[in-house]
Amino acid sequence: MAQTDVATLQPSGEVVYAMGAEESWLQGKEKVDLDEVALPEKGGGQIGGEFVKSFVFGGLDGICSTFALVAGLGGARVRIETLIAVSLAKVLADAFSMGFGEYTSANAEVESAQQSKKKQLEAVESNRDAEAKDLLEYYKEVGCDTAHALTIVSLLARYKDLFLEHTLAFRQGIFVDEEEDRWQSLKQGFVCFLAFFIFGLVPLLGFVVFYAITEGKSNSYEAILGLAYGLTVFTLFTMVVTKAKLTGSAKVLQSGLIMVMNGSFAGGAAYVLGEALSLAFEGM
Numbered sequence: 001m002a003q004t005d006v007a008t009l010q011p012s013g014e015v016v017y018a019m020g021a022e023e024s025w026l027q028g029k030e031k032v033d034l035d036e037v038a039l040p041e042k043g044g045g046q047i048g049g050e051f052v053k054s055f056v057f058g059g060l061d062g063i064c065s066t067f068a069l070v071a072g073l074g075g076a077r078v079r080i081e082t083l084i085a086v087s088l089a090k091v092l093a094d095a096f097s098m099g100f101g102e103y104t105s106a107n108a109e110v111e112s113a114q115q116s117k118k119k120q121l122e123a124v125e126s127n128r129d130a131e132a133k134d135l136l137e138y139y140k141e142v143g144c145d146t147a148h149a150l151t152i153v154s155l156l157a158r159y160k161d162l163f164l165e166h167t168l169a170f171r172q173g174i175f176v177d178e179e180e181d182r183w184q185s186l187k188q189g190f191v192c193f194l195a196f197f198i199f200g201l202v203p204l205l206g207f208v209v210f211y212a213i214t215e216g217k218s219n220s221y222e223a224i225l226g227l228a229y230g231l232t233v234f235t236l237f238t239m240v241v242t243k244a245k246l247t248g249s250a251k252v253l254q255s256g257l258i259m260v261m262n263g264s265f266a267g268g269a270a271y272v273l274g275e276a277l278s279l280a281f282e283g284m
Helices: 003-009 049-075 080-126 128-141 146-156 160-172 184-200 202-214 221-247 252-282
Strands: 013-019 028-033
Touching: 049 080, 049 184, 049 202, 049 221, 049 252, 080 128, 080 160, 080 184, 080 202, 128 146, 128 160, 146 160, 184 202, 202 221, 221 252
Parallel strands: 013 028
Antiparallel strands: none
């Protein structure tokens, strides 16, 4: 079919694109030469975006859970050296657990996506027309008229890889990464482990410093817990605000305050419970 014949079959639109001497088959009221259009600037707000989830998840869990532990042990008035030893052991064990959990979770997502891609490729190769009809229905669902949807699907069907990517993305929500890093899952697990371990140590800093200064001769918890709470709140707020800025969220302060409230509630509840249990056991 000649190019002019194809063009006459297409509904007129507002804009059609050209690139130098190459023109679209579609008709429109305005022609835009893409050779004269500058490419958009790539934003820098998503740097390291693949690791943001692992970093924030591990860091927030590490600092909140450790603060709750030290608050509970502080409420129970255990010896400072015991509190430090138990908390360090807990931070290290949980960091390994969280890191491995993140690794297995990310790995499962990758394997699931690869399996879906394999099945979809087999479907495209065995019954391309049925897959084209399925994709056509999607375009119609989102507002394309039948003629435009048919034009899009007919062009996509000529390029197997592109057609496969569209069917995966629009029908299954899977986006194909041609440069997939086989170590990505391991990296995410390591980031989660490192974030949990580093931020999990924050609530312990006050106890470690106080223990070193007094050489373990004092168990004055009020000042140490106050210091631990201050460090925890400051770190939580800073971390969440940084995460909000990295992800482009508009609710920066709100996100930080909500997380501070979460950490405060967890620590306060643990402290009250520890103190109550300590008093209960003393009375037995």
